[in-house]
Amino acid sequence: MRTRPTLHWTPPPDLPPGTVDLQPVVDALSAGRVLVLSGAGISTESGIPAYRGEGGSLSRHTPMTYQDFTASAQAQRRYWARSHLGWRTFGRARPNAGHQAVAAFARHGLLSGVITQNVDGLHQAAGTEGVVELHGSLARVRCLACDALTSRQDLALRLEEANATFEPVAAGINPDGDADLSDEQVAGFRVLPCTDCGGILKPDVVFFGETVPAQRIEYCRQLVREANTLLVLGSSLTVMSGLRFVRQAAQAGSRVLIINRDPTRGDQLAHTRVSLPLGTALHSVADVLNIPVNGA
Secondary structure (H helix, E strand, O other): OOOOOOOOOOOOOOOOOOOOOHHHHHHHHOOOOOOEEHHHHHHHHHHOOOOOOOOOHHHHOOOOOOHHHHHHHHHHHHHHHHHHHHHHHHHOOOOOOHHHHHHHHHOOOOOEEEEOOOOOOHHHHHHOOEEEOOOOEEEEEEOOOOOOOOEEEHHHHHHHHHOOOOOOOOOOOOOOOOOOOOOHOOOOOOOOOOOOOOOEEEEEEOHHHOOOOOHHHHHHHHHHHOOOOOEOOOOOOOOOHHHHHHHHHHOOOOEEEEEEEOOOOOOHHHOOEEOOOHHHHHHHHHOOOOOOOOOO
């Protein structure tokens, strides 16, 4: 029986404090073979809020779970109405200084790979190649019946036509592209089926309560085995999908470095946690390494 997902984590009192010393990150990148694991915190400077931390969306919003989504047409209407509105903002987001710095490190051969827990595609938009999208991408839509993949932009156009008078004002946008709307605001929204078979459409992302494909996890584990250092950027590591790789790296004796303003569930396994804004921190590291960053 699948349990409800872990959404919150309370830091224990004995966590080591964060630092502002970036030298361990400089040293790790200088040595090469650094595997990046990024979370929602790297996209906040692009206007996409994080789930946790100060101002995190979980303080006001419970994400849709896979179990809820598949249980009823009402839940699907609620999701697609909110997500359709959120996509208008989410789809316009652009890479920020943190994404640009990661792309620059990759171009200079310092990274062995990038795994992201984000579904926003901003690493790729910044020019990073071969990004492993651990939780999928909002830019794709999958049919639960025939497994057909289609473009989110194509669905957005279809939904615009089917819901021409849908113009509610959202209270906020969340990291999964979901806008905060009331039940009354979504009541009349028309959900569209798969054009191939009439099945239920779902964004090609791993919802809370859903399992990351085993093949994807194993590929990420292989990347961890091949890396000298695991560099975590902007993730609280609350959910096991990311924490498992920190545990793996620590158990293998690889160095774990974290850049995150707030404490994380992986701090006790890390060599250090740098408590600085990601854009500022990564640009500072690039400056020390004499690596130009696009958009600087």
